[in-house]
Amino acid sequence: MSPDWEDGLFFGVEEIDVQHRVILRRLRQLTAAAAEGRAAEVRAGLRFLERYLGDHFGLEERWMAEQGYPGGREHERAHAALRDAISLARRTIDEQGGAGAAPAARIASALLEHLRTEDQRLGQFWTARENLRRLAEREPGTGVQLAPIPGFARAVAPAPADPPERPTPSAPPGVDAPRERRD
Ligand SMILES: [Fe+2]
Ligand SMILES: [Fe+2]
Numbered sequence: 001m002s003p004d005w006e007d008g009l010f011f012g013v014e015e016i017d018v019q020h021r022v023i024l025r026r027l028r029q030l031t032a033a034a035a036e037g038r039a040a041e042v043r044a045g046l047r048f049l050e051r052y053l054g055d056h057f058g059l060e061e062r063w064m065a066e067q068g069y070p071g072g073r074e075h076e077r078a079h080a081a082l083r084d085a086i087s088l089a090r091r092t093i094d095e096q097g098g099a100g101a102a103p104a105a106r107i108a109s110a111l112l113e114h115l116r117t118e119d120q121r122l123g124q125f126w127t128a129r130e131n132l133r134r135l136a137e138r139e140p141g142t143g144v145q146l147a148p149i150p151g152f153a154r155a156v157a158p159a160p161a162d163p164p165e166r167p168t169p170s171a172p173p174g175v176d177a178p179r180e181r182r183d
Helices: 014-035 039-067 072-096 099-118 118-137
Strands: none
Touching: 014 039, 014 099, 014 118, 039 072, 039 099, 039 118, 072 099, 072 118, 099 118
């Protein structure tokens, strides 16, 4: 697993992107601690994730409910499954001992997958909704700055193109081009 920041994790809303970066940093620390056998650090990392994700998932879920996000129910189910997996991993490590390298790796990969798929779809909806609001609220005759849609930013960016060639105006046959006046 390499939970480094990448384009595929871009959500498009600063508050959420900041939280996702915190989650990724903690996942890196968790997998490193598990791989190096630092059991106390792994348990502390899992406890942190349980708390932090409670707030983070709550924020996404409130917004999905307020905005009538069509995939809200599935997304909430995915959050619940992730929360259960983290508490189960913590209990397993508490009961069986060991540093929990395997459960930590499973959690890191499941969370990363969630960010890349369900969260990115939510980010696309969120950003598109925000763009519609900006378009609706702009003053007539003024421009509007639209936010890039996560995952589509490159696909919709206009490719640099040569300016279209404009034909040089020429006089129709039989008509002399106007001459410069020489007084
Ligand atoms: Fe998220
Ligand atoms: Fe989510």
